[in-house]
Amino acid sequence: MTIKNQSVALIDCNNFYVSCERVFNPALKRKPIIVLSNNDGCVIARSQEVKNLGIKMGVPWFKVQGFAKNHKIITYSSNYTLYADMSNRVMKIISEFGSHQEIYSIDECFLNLTELKHIDLNDYGQRIRARINRLLGLPVCVGFGASKTLAKIANHLAKKHLIYNGVCDLSIKEHDVLDALFFKIQVKEVWGVGKRIEKKLVELGINTVLDLKRSSPRVLRKKFSITMERTVRELNGESCIPLEEVTRPKKQLICSRGFGIPVFSLDELSEAITTYTTRVAEKLRYQKSVATMVYVFIQTNPFKNKDQQYNSGRLISLMKPTNDTRELISAALRGLKSIYKPGLAYKKAGVLLDNLLSSNQYQKCLFDDIASQKNSESLMQAIDRINSKMGSGTIKFTGEGLQKRWSAKSEKKTQCYTTSIDEIPVAHCGPN
């Protein structure tokens, strides 16, 4: 599919998690800040000051902890509740700037602006930035291009080079102008090119974005995949990755977590699996699906070479598709019992729901016990409503456990400033 002459924007928040923390603690401005992944495991967000110090994205925290202390880097556990709420606010503001929006991740979205003819995109981008900054105090960068891939690159340039002042428009540039820019950008910066594909490309002599732009789509399709062919076409201004305005229901859903401490007992694993199943079942109902299969898995810590290693999982087929948390828990726990081996130090566990069907479609099935199904539906609906209104975890399932000794480490989490009534700051003067 080819859509010519598109005009696409990519708006991406700068150092999103760090910026969210700064909004509620302005004293953090211009200070070096790090936000850690779940379980305080890895570095997943860095302020510019930290990037300048050379700390890499994704590095395990323990490897840089000493260095961070020496440089007085302020560190936070991630506070997804806060970031999700801020993300919703950002996306809402951006939606005012275009009628076709794809929310691509927690901190970035595309807009298709093709219908806005003859506007000055640089100016438009600055207005987007100003509005988000005024209303939320968050910094963003904006890139424009003739395809999503080009908009991504434009955004990358806007972020990297101060001369752009946060907005880069590649949509009007001639090929030779683009080529001159692309000559200087490493191929790994291209959307869809990660570490592995970069390596393979470099082996083929494709080092820069320009090299990739000039490669034959056919040849790369053979050597890589259809995805890579599209990437090459998109670099040449041919839009072939459509904007996805509606989020398609997922084909599989997963909830998995590492434990804060090694877990040995079946009881504690059962608590974790019950908790994760509850969470993933909420996601399932949120996207109006039912599941036909439940996969449970448990793992020891692969980084502890001295420990005996064991990874196991079990796939359980359900008698009938369901989104009832109770049925899913029962299946998951059955699976867990069948794979559990005593005496091992488990580090991580998870639950995956697979073969998902739309719950509307499924309801038409004739052989169901309609009464009990309606019953289950209204119970789950009631629980979801209460938990969403009064805070998640207001109603829990037995078996989730109360202490949860195993729960992930999160030693430096900030408050839920925007979503928890007890944690709303008393006095706060907006962005300044």
Place this chain on the structure above:
DNA sequence: ATCACGGTTTGCA
């Protein structure tokens, strides 16, 4: 040979 399938691995963000 080729296909559909299901389970596993890879790779990205």
Place this chain on the structure above:
DNA sequence: CTAACGTGCAAACCGTGAT
């Protein structure tokens, strides 16, 4: 003092048995 390394998803891949 030591040990301390995320999560969620889909595409790609691969072996198998059926045609």
